[in-house]
Amino acid sequence: MSSDTTPLSQAPHNQAPMSEPDNVEPEKKAKEKIDWIAEIRGLALMLLAVLAFHSFLAKPFYIPSESMMPNLLVGDRLVVSKYPYGYNWSSLSFHPLPRSDWRIFPGTPQYGDIVIPVPPDRDEDYIKRVVARPGDRIAVRGGQIILNGKPVPQQVEPAIEIPVDLNSPCDEYSYPGMRVTRPDGSMVCRMPVLRETMPNGATYLVIDHTTQPLDDFAEITVPKDSVFVMGDNRDHSADSRAPIWEKGLGGPVPLTNIGGRAEFITFSLDGSTNWNPISWFTSLRGSRAFTTLRPAIAGKPQPAER
Secondary structure (H helix, E strand, O other), X not given: OOOOOOOOOXXXXXXXXXXXXXXXXXXXXXXXXXXXXXXXXXXXXXXXXXXXXXXXXXXXXXXXXXXXXXOOOOOEEEEEEOOOOOEOXXXXXXXXXXXXXXXXXXXXXXXXXXXXXXXXXXXXXXXXXXXXXXXXXXXXXXXXXXXOOEEOOEEEEEEEEEEOOOOOOOOOOOOOOOEEEOOOOOEEEEEEEEEEXXXXXXXEEEEOOOOOHHHOEEEEEOOOOEEEEEOOEHHHOOOOOXXXXXXXXXXXXXXXXXXXXXXXXXXXXXXXXXXXXXXXXXXXXHHHOOOEOOOEEOXXXXXXXX
Protein backbone atom coordinates (compact mmCIF):
# COMPACT_ATOMS: atom_id res chain seq x y z
CA MET A 1 0.00 0.00 0.00
CA SER A 2 1.40 3.31 -1.01
CA SER A 3 1.92 6.12 1.47
CA ASP A 4 0.45 9.64 0.97
CA THR A 5 2.96 11.34 3.35
CA THR A 6 5.91 13.38 2.14
CA PRO A 7 9.30 12.38 3.50
CA LEU A 8 10.78 15.00 5.84
CA SER A 9 13.93 15.09 3.80
CA GLN A 10 12.12 15.94 0.61
CA ALA A 11 10.72 19.40 -0.14
CA PRO A 12 7.60 19.98 -2.16
CA HIS A 13 8.10 20.68 -5.83
CA ASN A 14 6.37 24.09 -5.63
CA GLN A 15 8.46 25.47 -2.69
CA ALA A 16 11.63 27.39 -3.46
CA PRO A 17 14.68 26.40 -1.50
CA MET A 18 15.55 28.78 1.34
CA SER A 19 18.35 31.19 0.45
CA GLU A 20 21.35 31.36 2.66
CA PRO A 21 21.81 34.48 4.88
CA ASP A 22 23.28 37.42 3.07
CA ASN A 23 26.41 38.37 4.97
CA VAL A 24 27.28 41.24 2.64
CA GLU A 25 27.00 44.61 4.43
CA PRO A 26 24.87 47.26 2.64
CA GLU A 27 26.81 50.01 0.99
CA LYS A 28 27.00 53.21 3.02
CA LYS A 29 25.38 56.27 1.48
CA ALA A 30 27.84 58.92 0.57
CA LYS A 31 27.40 61.97 2.74
CA GLU A 32 26.18 65.02 0.88
CA LYS A 33 28.63 67.88 1.01
CA ILE A 34 27.34 71.20 2.46
CA ASP A 35 27.36 73.98 -0.10
CA TRP A 36 28.73 76.75 2.13
CA ILE A 37 28.58 79.31 -0.66
CA ALA A 38 24.85 78.71 -1.06
CA GLU A 39 24.32 78.87 2.72
CA ILE A 40 26.18 82.17 3.01
CA ARG A 41 24.30 83.54 0.02
CA GLY A 42 20.98 82.63 1.65
CA LEU A 43 21.93 84.31 4.93
CA ALA A 44 23.11 87.41 3.09
CA LEU A 45 19.85 87.66 1.15
CA MET A 46 17.85 87.26 4.37
CA LEU A 47 19.90 90.01 6.04
CA LEU A 48 19.41 92.30 3.06
CA ALA A 49 15.66 91.66 3.17
CA VAL A 50 15.52 92.60 6.87
CA LEU A 51 17.58 95.75 6.28
CA ALA A 52 15.39 96.71 3.34
CA PHE A 53 12.23 96.23 5.40
CA HIS A 54 13.67 98.33 8.27
CA SER A 55 14.87 101.05 5.88
CA PHE A 56 11.88 101.40 3.57
CA LEU A 57 8.80 100.12 5.42
CA ALA A 58 8.98 99.93 9.22
CA LYS A 59 11.40 99.49 12.07
CA PRO A 60 11.01 98.55 15.75
CA PHE A 61 11.94 101.22 18.27
CA TYR A 62 12.61 101.20 22.01
CA ILE A 63 11.85 104.07 24.41
CA PRO A 64 14.84 104.64 26.73
CA SER A 65 13.86 107.96 28.35
CA GLU A 66 10.94 109.80 29.95
CA SER A 67 10.94 112.73 27.51
CA MET A 68 7.63 111.70 25.91
CA MET A 69 5.59 110.91 29.02
CA PRO A 70 2.70 110.52 29.55
CA ASN A 71 2.16 109.22 26.01
CA LEU A 72 5.30 107.07 25.87
CA LEU A 73 6.91 105.30 28.82
CA VAL A 74 10.37 103.87 29.30
CA GLY A 75 10.10 100.23 28.20
CA ASP A 76 7.59 100.82 25.39
CA ARG A 77 8.36 99.03 22.13
CA LEU A 78 6.81 100.58 19.05
CA VAL A 79 6.75 100.55 15.27
CA VAL A 80 8.16 103.44 13.25
CA SER A 81 7.07 103.71 9.61
CA LYS A 82 9.71 104.90 7.15
CA TYR A 83 7.68 106.02 4.13
CA PRO A 84 5.39 108.91 5.30
CA TYR A 85 7.98 111.65 4.67
CA GLY A 86 9.97 109.92 1.94
CA TYR A 87 13.48 108.59 2.26
CA ASN A 88 16.82 110.14 3.19
CA TRP A 89 20.12 109.11 4.78
CA SER A 90 18.52 108.91 8.26
CA SER A 91 15.75 106.58 7.02
CA LEU A 92 18.23 103.79 6.44
CA SER A 93 18.84 101.26 9.18
CA PHE A 94 21.87 102.00 11.36
CA HIS A 95 22.55 105.17 9.31
CA PRO A 96 25.28 103.59 7.17
CA LEU A 97 25.51 106.53 4.78
CA PRO A 98 27.09 109.93 5.47
CA ARG A 99 24.79 112.89 6.13
CA SER A 100 23.43 114.45 2.99
CA ASP A 101 20.52 116.63 1.84
CA TRP A 102 19.06 114.17 -0.69
CA ARG A 103 15.40 113.14 -0.33
CA ILE A 104 13.26 110.73 -2.34
CA PHE A 105 9.44 111.06 -2.41
CA PRO A 106 9.66 113.93 0.11
CA GLY A 107 6.85 114.69 2.53
CA THR A 108 6.35 117.08 5.45
CA PRO A 109 5.23 116.04 8.95
CA GLN A 110 1.95 117.39 10.25
CA TYR A 111 1.39 119.14 13.57
CA GLY A 112 1.30 116.58 16.35
CA ASP A 113 3.16 113.80 14.51
CA ILE A 114 5.63 111.88 16.65
CA VAL A 115 8.84 111.65 14.63
CA ILE A 116 12.37 110.26 14.87
CA PRO A 117 14.88 113.15 14.59
CA VAL A 118 18.65 112.64 14.52
CA PRO A 119 20.79 115.25 16.33
CA PRO A 120 23.19 117.27 14.17
CA ASP A 121 26.29 116.07 16.03
CA ARG A 122 25.48 112.47 16.98
CA ASP A 123 24.35 109.34 15.20
CA GLU A 124 21.43 108.68 17.56
CA ASP A 125 17.67 108.41 17.18
CA TYR A 126 15.51 110.72 19.30
CA ILE A 127 11.72 110.69 19.49
CA LYS A 128 9.79 113.98 19.68
CA ARG A 129 6.57 115.66 18.57
CA VAL A 130 6.27 118.16 15.72
CA VAL A 131 4.97 121.51 17.03
CA ALA A 132 5.99 123.81 14.15
CA ARG A 133 6.31 123.29 10.40
CA PRO A 134 8.40 124.96 7.68
CA GLY A 135 7.90 128.73 7.62
CA ASP A 136 6.16 128.92 11.03
CA ARG A 137 7.17 131.43 13.66
CA ILE A 138 7.49 129.75 17.05
CA ALA A 139 8.30 130.91 20.57
CA VAL A 140 7.74 129.46 24.03
CA ARG A 141 6.62 131.67 26.91
CA GLY A 142 6.07 130.29 30.39
CA GLY A 143 5.88 126.79 28.95
CA GLN A 144 3.20 127.66 26.37
CA ILE A 145 3.88 127.50 22.64
CA ILE A 146 3.28 130.73 20.70
CA LEU A 147 2.75 129.71 17.07
CA ASN A 148 2.64 132.43 14.43
CA GLY A 149 1.83 134.97 17.13
CA LYS A 150 -0.99 132.97 18.72
CA PRO A 151 -0.81 130.87 21.91
CA VAL A 152 -1.44 127.19 21.30
CA PRO A 153 -4.40 126.28 23.55
CA GLN A 154 -3.61 124.32 26.69
CA GLN A 155 -6.48 123.00 28.79
CA VAL A 156 -6.00 121.61 32.29
CA GLU A 157 -7.03 117.95 32.48
CA PRO A 158 -7.44 115.66 35.51
CA ALA A 159 -4.11 114.39 36.80
CA ILE A 160 -2.93 111.18 35.16
CA GLU A 161 -1.75 108.21 37.22
CA ILE A 162 1.17 106.18 35.90
CA PRO A 163 1.92 102.95 37.83
CA VAL A 164 5.27 103.05 39.60
CA ASP A 165 7.65 100.29 38.46
CA LEU A 166 11.33 99.81 37.71
CA ASN A 167 11.03 101.65 34.38
CA SER A 168 8.85 104.42 35.86
CA PRO A 169 10.17 104.93 39.41
CA CYS A 170 8.75 108.46 39.85
CA ASP A 171 11.77 109.55 41.87
CA GLU A 172 11.30 112.45 44.29
CA TYR A 173 14.04 114.58 42.72
CA SER A 174 12.44 114.64 39.25
CA TYR A 175 8.79 114.50 40.30
CA PRO A 176 8.49 115.97 43.80
CA GLY A 177 5.35 115.01 45.69
CA MET A 178 3.87 113.02 42.81
CA ARG A 179 4.50 109.51 44.10
CA VAL A 180 1.40 108.47 46.03
CA THR A 181 -0.14 105.29 47.43
CA ARG A 182 -3.67 104.46 46.35
CA PRO A 183 -6.24 102.92 48.73
CA ASP A 184 -5.52 99.46 47.30
CA GLY A 185 -1.83 99.80 48.25
CA SER A 186 -0.48 100.27 44.74
CA MET A 187 2.03 103.05 44.03
CA VAL A 188 1.38 105.55 41.23
CA CYS A 189 2.93 108.73 39.91
CA ARG A 190 0.12 111.29 39.89
CA MET A 191 1.12 113.90 37.31
CA PRO A 192 -0.61 117.14 36.36
CA VAL A 193 -1.33 117.25 32.63
CA LEU A 194 -2.47 119.73 30.01
CA ARG A 195 -4.27 119.01 26.76
CA GLU A 196 -2.52 120.84 23.95
CA THR A 197 -4.35 121.39 20.66
CA MET A 198 -2.54 122.35 17.47
CA PRO A 199 -3.99 124.40 14.57
CA ASN A 200 -4.89 121.25 12.60
CA GLY A 201 -6.87 119.87 15.55
CA ALA A 202 -4.20 117.39 16.65
CA THR A 203 -4.53 117.08 20.43
CA TYR A 204 -2.52 115.24 23.05
CA LEU A 205 -1.47 115.41 26.71
CA VAL A 206 1.69 117.12 27.93
CA ILE A 207 3.32 117.39 31.35
CA ASP A 208 4.61 120.77 32.56
CA HIS A 209 4.99 120.65 36.33
CA THR A 210 7.80 123.06 37.19
CA THR A 211 9.59 126.22 36.09
CA GLN A 212 12.86 125.70 34.24
CA PRO A 213 14.98 127.50 31.59
CA LEU A 214 13.41 125.76 28.57
CA ASP A 215 9.99 127.20 29.50
CA ASP A 216 11.03 130.32 27.57
CA PHE A 217 12.39 130.34 24.04
CA ALA A 218 12.76 133.44 21.88
CA GLU A 219 10.78 133.52 18.65
CA ILE A 220 12.41 132.11 15.53
CA THR A 221 11.20 131.28 12.04
CA VAL A 222 11.45 127.62 11.11
CA PRO A 223 13.54 127.32 7.93
CA LYS A 224 12.28 125.75 4.75
CA ASP A 225 12.43 121.94 4.86
CA SER A 226 12.74 121.87 8.68
CA VAL A 227 10.44 121.27 11.65
CA PHE A 228 10.53 122.30 15.32
CA VAL A 229 10.03 119.42 17.76
CA MET A 230 9.42 119.12 21.49
CA GLY A 231 8.97 116.30 23.99
CA ASP A 232 5.60 115.86 25.68
CA ASN A 233 7.32 115.82 29.09
CA ARG A 234 8.25 119.48 28.71
CA ASP A 235 10.46 119.78 31.79
CA HIS A 236 12.47 116.64 31.01
CA SER A 237 13.15 116.80 27.28
CA ALA A 238 16.26 117.76 25.30
CA ASP A 239 14.58 118.89 22.07
CA SER A 240 14.64 121.81 19.61
CA ARG A 241 14.66 124.25 22.54
CA ALA A 242 17.87 122.80 24.00
CA PRO A 243 21.38 123.59 22.70
CA ILE A 244 23.55 120.88 21.24
CA TRP A 245 26.02 120.96 24.16
CA GLU A 246 23.13 119.99 26.46
CA LYS A 247 22.35 117.01 24.20
CA GLY A 248 19.50 118.93 22.61
CA LEU A 249 18.67 119.29 18.93
CA GLY A 250 19.91 122.86 18.75
CA GLY A 251 16.86 124.35 17.04
CA PRO A 252 14.74 123.25 14.07
CA VAL A 253 15.49 119.82 12.62
CA PRO A 254 16.08 119.49 8.85
CA LEU A 255 13.67 117.05 7.23
CA THR A 256 16.73 115.15 5.98
CA ASN A 257 17.36 114.31 9.65
CA ILE A 258 13.85 112.89 10.23
CA GLY A 259 13.96 109.11 10.03
CA GLY A 260 10.28 108.18 10.26
CA ARG A 261 6.97 108.47 12.11
CA ALA A 262 5.89 106.56 15.22
CA GLU A 263 2.72 104.56 14.59
CA PHE A 264 1.75 102.30 17.51
CA ILE A 265 3.05 100.48 20.57
CA THR A 266 3.58 96.76 20.08
CA PHE A 267 4.27 95.88 23.72
CA SER A 268 5.70 97.41 26.88
CA LEU A 269 7.85 96.10 29.75
CA ASP A 270 7.97 97.39 33.33
CA GLY A 271 11.68 96.65 33.83
CA SER A 272 11.36 93.48 35.88
CA THR A 273 12.27 91.12 33.03
CA ASN A 274 15.12 88.72 33.91
CA TRP A 275 16.47 85.26 33.07
CA ASN A 276 13.31 83.56 34.35
CA PRO A 277 10.94 82.93 31.39
CA ILE A 278 7.96 83.59 33.66
CA SER A 279 9.12 87.19 34.03
CA TRP A 280 8.88 87.63 30.26
CA PHE A 281 5.12 87.58 30.75
CA THR A 282 4.69 89.07 34.22
CA SER A 283 6.70 92.16 33.21
CA LEU A 284 4.34 93.01 30.36
CA ARG A 285 2.19 96.12 30.66
CA GLY A 286 -0.71 94.52 28.92
CA SER A 287 -2.91 97.62 28.61
CA ARG A 288 -0.35 99.42 26.42
CA ALA A 289 -0.15 96.88 23.61
CA PHE A 290 -1.30 98.19 20.21
CA THR A 291 -1.96 101.71 21.48
CA THR A 292 -1.93 104.14 18.55
CA LEU A 293 0.60 106.98 18.59
CA ARG A 294 -1.17 109.11 16.02
CA PRO A 295 -2.59 112.23 17.67
CA ALA A 296 -6.30 112.48 18.27
CA ILE A 297 -8.15 115.15 16.27
CA ALA A 298 -10.25 117.60 18.26
CA GLY A 299 -13.93 117.37 17.42
CA LYS A 300 -13.74 113.78 16.19
CA PRO A 301 -15.02 110.85 18.31
CA GLN A 302 -12.12 109.19 20.11
CA PRO A 303 -11.73 105.42 20.58
CA ALA A 304 -12.49 104.09 24.04
CA GLU A 305 -9.47 103.73 26.32
CA ARG A 306 -8.07 100.24 26.58
